[in-house]
Structure formats: C-alpha cells, structure tokens
Amino acid sequence: MRALVFPGQGTQFVGMGEAEFKAGGEFRKLCDQANQILGRDLTSIMFNGPADLLNQTVNTQPAIFLYCCGLLNEMAATPSNCLLSGHSIGEYVAYYFSGAISFEDCLTVVGKRAEGMQRASRINPGTMAAIIGLDGELIDTWCFRVVVSVGPVYIACFNSPDQTVISGCRKAVEEVLREAEEAGARRAEVIPVSGAFHTPLMKPAEVLLRQALDSVAMTNPSVPVFANVDGSQVISCERIHPNLMLQLTSPVQWVTVVNRMYDEGADEFIEIGPGKVLRGLIRRIVPGMRVTNISDFAQARSFRDAAT
DSSP states (O other), rough: OEEEOOOOOOOOTTTTTTTHHHHHHHHHHHHHHHHHHTOOHHHHHHHHHHHHHHHHHHHHHHHHHHHHHHHHHHHTOOOOSSEEEEEEEEHHHHHTTTTTTOHHHHHHHHHHHHHHHHHHHHHHHOOEEEESSSSSHHHHHHHHHHHHHHHOOEEEEETTHHHEEEEEOOHHHHHHHHHHHHHOSEEEEEOOOSOSSSSSSGGGGGHHHHHHHTTTTTOOSSSOOOOOOOOOOEGGGHHHHHHHHHHSSSOBBHHHHHHHHHHTTTTTTEEEEESHHHHHHHHHHTTTEEEEOOOOHHHHHHHHHHOO
C-alpha cells in the first residue's frame, strides 16, 4: 500500500512553480484562485521572492500548501487505497487531499494559521535547532532542566531516531545545543526560522486558528490521515479540529507517524512537495523502505503517465 506524505516549512524556494504557471493550464488557474482566496499576490512572492519575504511564515505556509496541491493535480492522483500524512503544514495538504476539507477552506485556514504563528513569533521571540546523532528522549531531559534554569525550550519534532528538533527562546536553545555538543552530537545547529514553532510559545496563534477551523465545513477523510500529535489514524472529521489545534503547540511525532503507517501496511512512501527532506527521514526510520519523491511538475507528469 502506498503512503503519500507532504513536507513542511523549510522546503520552500524562490521560483517554486513559476515555469508551470507561465505555461498556463491548471496550475495557473489554481494560483489565480489562491491569490483570490488570500486577497493578495502570493504567487508573485513564490516566483520572485526575495527569499527573506518568501521565508516569512505568513508566506511560506500557504506557498508550500499551494505547490503541493498543484503537484497532486498534475499527478491526477486520487485518494484511494492509500495512507496519508504530512509534516506540520503538510498535514493540512493530507486533509485536503483526503476530501475532508475543500481547497478554498483549507487554504483559508492555512493562511490564518500562518498569520497567527507569525504574530506569535513577535510576541514570544524564539528559534529552532536541529540535533543529529543523539537520542531524542535524552534531549528532552535537557530541555526540561533548561526550562527551569534558563528559559523555555522544548522538543518540536521527533524527526527520526537520530534527528531531533528543539524550539524555544534563543538563550535556552543555545544552552541545549551546548550540552548536545559536549555529549558528542554529530551536528547541533540553529535553524534560520522566525519562531519557536510546535511549542507552547505558539499559544497566541490559537485564537486565529480556532476561528478559522470553526468557520469551515469538514467531512470524514476518504482514507486514513495519520496525525502529527500522536501518530493516530484520523478517520472521523470530529478529530480534525482538536488535532490541528494541538499540533500548533505540540511536537511533531514524525517517527511515530511513519512507524504507524508502516504497521498499517505501507510498503512504499511517496513524498509530494518541494525538496527531499522527508525521504531521508523515512529511510532512517524504516531502513530498506522504498521511498520516492515528486518535487516538480515534470516528475508529477511522469507519475501520471506511468499510471495510465
């Protein structure tokens, strides 16, 4: 059984989708629709940058969502006999593709989520850092100690057995990085992001996200979507709202998600979206797993042609 997964923030790049947009066709129509829904020219930022502007959360998240949806359309993929998930903002793509939320409603929610998270980052300034080569549970004990002695810092993502992302105020993050380096981490470095995502420091974003989720219609996903917060299968629309609210301030349990999908019969993973980040993580979580990625429209067309 195939598992389709969608990447999160950090995979964006200036020029994403520009050639496909200029060629006209369905992606151009989707981009025009997205600009209308958001009430601004997101695609100009995607195509022209500058990078600092695209990398602002308020632009990054809807840009990744739109790009992933464009690839899905080009693949002519349908949500049948597959499993779905996504990393952070990618989970929203999974709910859209499952039929649980319409494109217009889902992009509206994504836009409000991004706006709220950018606002929360100004209220509670912070950063994130990746630590490779150490056990996540050990890092979690350091975070607990540093919270008490220095300031807020938490696990933001359990990305693979040997990669953990921490998130919090800069001073506390730097203290955990120091301990990681002393413990022999292969890599321990700050990630250039604008906020402490997937931690309680994002609580100021809850108001906008809750209002957005309250305002949209949801139906049961046509296939299971595996939730970031605990790896559980979401098959009822009643669980989407609470899970996405929790996801905002809770760590992404990506190791659990991938293992649960494997346990449910996934024998092939396809990463759909910009970059190849998830492909590498999945191979470390389930060694020997067949993993491919579709990161541009030419690959999406090749997938479609091979399936017909």
